Amino acid sequence: MADPADTRDAALLAPIERTGRGFYWTVGLLSLLILWGAVAYWTQFDEGLGVTGLHQPVSWGFYVTNFVFFIGISHAGTLISAILRLSKAEWRRPITRMAEVITVMVLFIGAGQILVDLGRPDRMMNIIRYGRYQSPLLWDATSISAYLTASMIYLYIPMIPDIAILRDRVRKRKLLYSVLAMGWTGSEHQQKVLNRAIAIMAVLVIPIAVSVHTVVSFVFSMTLQPMWRSTIFGPYFVVGAIFSGIAALIVAMLVFRKAYGLHGYLKPIHFRYLGQLLLVMSLLWFYFTFAEYLTAYYGNEPEEMHVFWAKFSGPFWPFFWGMAVTNFVIPVLCLVRLGRHTIGKVLTASLSVTVGMWLERFIIVVPTLSNPRLPFGEGIYFPTWVEWGELAGSFALFALFFVLFTKLFPVISIWEIREGREVGLKEVEERLLTYLPETAEPRHAEPERGW
Amino acid sequence: MALWGMVIDLDRCTGCQACVMACKAENNVPAVGAKEAVRGRIISWMQVLTEEDEEHPGEVKRFLPRPCLQCDDPPCTKVCPVYATYRDPDGIVAQIYARCIGCRFCMAACPYNAKYFNWYRYQKEAPGQNPDVSVRPKGVVEKCTFCHHRLQKARERALAERREVAPGEYVPACAEACPARAIIFGDLSDPGSEVFRLARSPRAFRLLEQLGTKPKVIYLTEGEGRG
Amino acid sequence: MRRLTSAPDRTVRALQWGIAAGTVLFIGAIILWITHLIRTAWRLGDVPSASIGISLVAIPVFLTVLGVGLYVFWGLLTDRSER
C-alpha cells in the first residue's frame, strides 16, 4: 500500500481536516428546511392528516410518491457501484463510495416517508406484532430492511482501509477512527479478506436492489385499480429506479466536485461515461413507458381510458407532458453529443431527470386514485404547505446526512485510487491481452486483485 | 354459517338518500362540516351514486346506492399490513379501529371506494348517539359493517331465548329505513330467503363483477324484467 | 506499526467486538421478526404459500449478509500478522 506520507491525495482528506465557511452556510440552510419539514410533520401529527391535501378518492399523494422516489434513488449506489466493480471498469474508482453513501442515506429517508404517511404513527409497532405477510407493504418492509443491511455493510467494508488512513493521519476523532478501522493494518491476509468480502457483497447486492423496487411496484400492481394492475410495473420501476439513481449520483458528484475541488479525480471522462449510461437508461425508460401506455390505449377499457385521458388531456396533462419532456426529450438532446462542455450538459440532463422521475411517480400514483371506477365525480388533489414542507425537509435531511458524512469520511475512496495508480494499469493491460484471440487462456490460479 | 347479503332493486330506488342518513344515525357517522365536505372528505358508508345518461350527456340516468359490498374475496383485506380488516365468518368485512395504523392501502385497493378515512378527529361522544357503536378516533379507516352490532344483538337475543336467529330479525339500518323497500337483506345461503330468490332474478347483476371480488350486494336493473 | 496494547486499545478492541455483536443482534432480530410473521401467517392459515415463499428467499439473504459481515470482522480483528 502507498506510504502514509503520500501527499498526492491530500485533496481527498482536506474536507475532513478543515471545515470552511461554506460548510456552515449549507448546514444552516439545510437545517432551516429540515425545521420547516419538522414543523409540518408536527402539525400533521397533532391535528391529523386533514392538514394535507388528501381526500376521499385520492387517499395517497405526495408521501407515497416521495417514498417511491427516494427508494428509487437508493438504487444508484449499490447497483451502479456493484455493476462497475463486477465489470472491473477502472473509471469507477472515484464514484463507488459516493454511490454507496447515497444508497444508505436515502434508504432511511425513503422508509421514513411511509411512517410520515401513516394516519396513526403511534401504532407503528402493530406492523411488528401483527405483521401480515400477505400485504405487499410487508414484502416492502422485508426487502428494504435486507437492502439497508446489505448496502450498509457494502458501504462500510470498502471504507475500512480509508478509516485506517484517517486513524493514522488525522488528529481529530482518534477513538472513532480507530474503532471503525477494525484494527486494519493493511496486511496481506486482511487485504485478501476485504477483497473477497467486497466481491461477495457486489454480487449479493444486485438481486436485493432489483427485488426492492420490484416489491415497491407490487404495492400498486397488486391492486385492481385501472393503470396500476399491469405486469410491466416490476421492471418498469426498477428501470426508473436505476435511471433516477444515476441522475442523483451525477448531481451529487458535481456538487462535491465543485464544493471540494475534486476536479482532479472526477474528470469529464467520468461524466461522459455516466452520461452515456444515463442516455441508455432514458431510452430504456421511454421504451417501458411507451409499452405501458400503448397497452392501455390499445386495450381501450373504459376505466383505463378514463385515467389515460385524465393524464393526457385531463387535469394532469402538465405533469404528464412535463414528465415526458424532462425524462426523455431533454436527456436525449443533452447526452447524444457529449463532445464539448460535457459537465454542463450532463448536469442539466440529470437535474431534469431527477425532477422528471418525481413527476413520473406522481403521475402513476395520483391520477388512478382521482378517477375511481364507480361514478364518484372529479377528485382534484392540491398539496398543502405541509406536504411541500415534508418534501423539502426530506431532501434537506438527505443532503445534510451526505454533507456530514463527507466531514467524517473521505468522499472518494483513497485506497482504491492508490491501487488504481499502482496496479490498475498493469492489470488492465494483462486483461486486454487475454481478450485477444491469439493469447492462451490465463492460469486460473492467478489471484484476482483490485476489484 | 349465514352468508349475509343484500339485494338493491334499482327500479324501486328513488335516490332519496334515506339509507345514507339512516346509516349515519345508526353508526354515529359524523357530519364533517362545510370546509371539510367541500374538500371531498365526507364520510358516508352508504353513498348514493348517479350514473350519467349516455344518450343525454350531463344528465342523470340512474341512482345507485353503494354500501360496502362485503366481497367474498375482498381486495382490501389482502393488502392490510396489520390484519386490521378481515372477512369474518359471517361473511362481513370487518374493520378493527383499534389496530388500524391508517396507511390507507385498503382505501387504494378497494375498487368500489367503500372505505372512508378520519382525516381529523371528526367524532366526539355526544348525546343522542347510538351506544351500540363505538365512535372512531382520528387517523383510522372506517367502513359499512352491514350494522354488524345489530347481528350481535339479534344473536344474543336468540341465544337468550334458545332459538335460531329468525330471518327478518337482523336487518341493517338502511334496509329498515328505505321507503321504497328497494333494499332487501337476508341470508344468501338460505334457499328460502327472499334475497336468495332475487339474487337469481333475470334482472340481477353485480357491480364490477369482472374484477372477481364476488360482491354480496346484488343489484336488480330497472325495466320490464320479471322477478 | 507497534501493537497497541495500552488501556485505550482494549476499549477500542471491546468496541469493535461490540460492533460485530451489534450486527449479529440487528440481523438476528430481523430474522426473528420474519419467523414471527411466518408463524402468524401459518397459524391463521393466511395464504401460507406467499409467506413461505418470501421467507425461503429473505432469511438466506440475511444470513449470507451476516456471514459476510462476520467474515470481515473476524478476518480483520483476529489478524495478528504485520503488514
Added chain:
Amino acid sequence: MRVTRRGFFQAAGGTAGAAALIRGTLAKAQQAGEDLTRWATPEEVPVPSICQQCPGGCGLMVRTLDGEVAGLSGNPLHPINRGALCPKAFGGLQLLYDPNRLKGPMARDGERGRFRPIGWDEALSMLTARLADLRAKGLSHTVAILGGQYRGYRDTLWKRFAEAYGTPNYIRVRCLPPERPALAHQLMQGVTSPLGYDLGEAHFILSFGAGLLEAWLGPVHVSQAFARLRRSGERPRGRFVQVDPRRSPTAVKADRWVPIVPGTDGILALGIANALIREELYDKEFIAQHTFGFEDWVDQRGAHHEGFKNFVLKEYGLLAVSAATGVPVRTILEVARDLGTTKPAMVIGERGTAYGPDDLHTRMAIHSLNALVGSIGVRGGLLIQGELPLSPLRPVQKDEAAARALERPRIDGAGRGQYLLASDAPQALPERILSAKPYPINALLLFATNPLANHPAKEAFAKAFEGIPFIVSFSPFLDESSSRADLILPDHTYLERWQDDQVTHLAGFTCFSLARPATAPLHQTRNTADVVLQIAKALGGTIAKNVPWQKFEDFLHERARGLYEAGRGYVASAPAEESLRKILERQGYWTSEFKSYDEFWAALGKRGAWWDPTGLPVSLEALHTTPSRKFEFYASGLKRLVDEAVKRDGTGEAFVQALGGRDRGDLLYLPAVAIPAVREPGAFPFRLNTYRLMSRPTGGGRNQPWLLEQPAVHVRATWEGWVEIHPKTAAEVGVKGGDWVWVESAKGRIRLKAKLYAGTLPYVIHIPLFGGEGPNPNDLIANETDPFRGFGLLNTTRVRILKA
C-alpha cells in the same frame, strides 16, 4: 414493646402506605362503581312519535335508553310509512340535541335583538297583561297570529283561542294548505275534504311538475306507492310520465321526462285533452253520466254556452300547443294515447310549483284530464279522504267584545274582494300591516314560522315587523324572525311534546297519529299548546270557558274518545292482525279490540296511530257535491260566487279582475288558459325555477349538519347552495362548473356556486330552496302574488347570470 425510632418510622410509613393503598383501592372501587352504573344495560323503551320535518307526518319509533333519546326508526305499525323513513327524519336527533337551542323564555332587553332570560311566570304574565289590555280597549282584532306548517289539534286550538279572544287574524304563512283540497278540485268537484291519490294501484301516472319522489306532500308514502307502481308483482309494471322544466330526481325515475316551458302546463293539458277527444280515447260512459259542461248546452235563461269539447277542439290544436309549450306534437300524441288507453290512469297537478298568475285555470285544465280518462272515484285514481270520527268540539261562545271584533275584515284581506276564495293571503300581509289598512297591528304571535327568512316577501315582512310594538315568538331557536321578537316562549321540539297529526292526501284511508313525549324536555321549554291553555285560563271570562282543558294531553284524550266510539277503524297493529280484521269487517263483523277507552288510549299511546282502511266513500255522489251533482267542466259554483260578488258590492270588480277580467265571459268558468304571447328576453333572459329538496326540512334545517351535508345527489352538492345551469347556457355566459356566479333579478342578487346539469331547458335556471346559511333564494324571487289565491308565486322571476 420498645418502639425504636426506625421501627416507628417503618410503622408510620407502613400505615401511610396502607392508607394510600386502601384509598387507592377505594378510589378504584368508586370508579368501578361509576363504570358499573354506566355499563349496566339501560332500560330500552320504544316511544311512538310523529316526524314533523315535513307535512308527510310519518310515524317514528324513538329508541329511548333510561329516558334519553338514542335513535330513531320508522314506526313499523304506522299505516303511512310502515317502518320506513325519509332522510329528513334522522335530522330530528340533531334538532333535539342542537346546542344553541333556546334554554328558556327570553324578553327583549333594550333595542331589538338583545335579550335577557326571564322565568316562565314573568313571561306569561307579560303576555297575558298585554292581551288583556288590548282586549279591554276593544282592540282584540289588532292581535295577529301567524301560523306555519302544522295540522291537527294545535291548529284547532289556535283557531279556537283566536275566535274566543276575538281576532279574525289567524293567518297561515305557507304556500299551499295541504289539508285543504286544491281550489280547482273544489270548484270542479265541489269536494271540501282533501283528495286521496291512490298512486300504488294506478297503472299510469302523468304528473305536471309535482315532485312526487321529492318533497311533495308525503315522500315516504309516495315512495312506497311508487315501488308498488313499479314492481307490485301481480300486474304489469306501471308507467310514469313527469312534465317538468327540470329533469328532477322524480323525472329521472319517470319513464319519460317531458321538458316544458314553465307556466304552460295548463296549455299542454288542454292539448292532451284535444288529442284524447279527437281520437275518441276519453271515457265516454263517465263523461256522459257524470260530467256537466262537456258538450254545448243552454242554460235556463236560454243563453247558449260552448261546451268544453268544442272549446278545446277549436282553441287548442296540437300545433299551437306545441309552439306555446315547446313539447313536440309527437310527444303530446304519445302521452295522450298512453293516458287514454292505460286504465286506471291518474293526472296530478296539485302542489306543483305555481308557475303563472293564471294558476287556477292551469290546475282546472290539468284536473279536467282526470275526468276525461274517468279516474275519479276509481281504485288507482282520485279518491276522497274521509273525515276522522273525532269527538266534535262545542262551537265557541263568543262574548260581545269578541263578536264585535270578529266582524272586522281580516288584516290580509282573505275571504273578501280579490281573495274571496282564499283562506289565507300571507303575500298581501306585509303591505297591509305597513299601511295600517284597515287597522294597525298591535301584537303579533309567531308560531312555527320564520317569515323573515322563508318567505319571498321577507324584506317587506322585516319592515312590517319594525312597526309592530309587541311581537311574541314561540320558536325554540333564535332565527331571523324570533330575534326581532319582544318575548320568546320557546316551544318543545316534536320529540319532547304531546302532539297529534291528522294526515291528508293518503291513498283513501284516514289516519290519526298520536305522539307521546319521547324524553323529558332538555331545557326550560314548554309545549306551546299548554302555554295557550294557560294564557286562556289567565285571561279568564268566556275565553277560559271555551278552552277549559288543563293540559294539551287532556284535550287530545278527550278528542280521541270519538275514535273509540266510532265503531270502525283500528289502532295500528301488525299487518297480519289487521288483514284478519279486514276480512271480518268485509263480512260485516267489526269488533273493537278494547273493552274500555282507557285501554284504547293506552294502546294508541303505545302504537302511535289509529286508522280506518275501509271507511272509503267511493260512491260518485260523494265525489261530486257540485250544484249539478256532477263533475263540472263549466264551474257553475264559481259562476254563482261571481254573480253574488257582483250583486253584493256592485262591481265585484276586484274578484272578477283577479279571475281574469270580465271580457273573458264563459272562459272564466272553463279551464281556459290563455296562450301567452312570446316574450323576447329583456334584460333578464333566464327564468328562475325554485324547487324543494327532499333532504331539507321545513324551517330550513340550519341546525342539522347531516342534512346540510348531503342535500342533492344529481348535482353532487354539499353544504353550500347552488344554481343549476345548462352547460350550453353556462358556456354562453362563460361559466365553468363549480364557479361562483351572481344570480340577479329585478329585486336583488345572490352569489351561488354554479353546477352544470344538462337536465333542464337551456333558458331556465334552478335554485333549490336551500334553507341553510348563506344566500337565500327569497332575495331574488319577485314579490308576485297569485291574484286569486293570495300566496307567493315562486317561479315567475326572470334573472340573469354574471360571473362572480
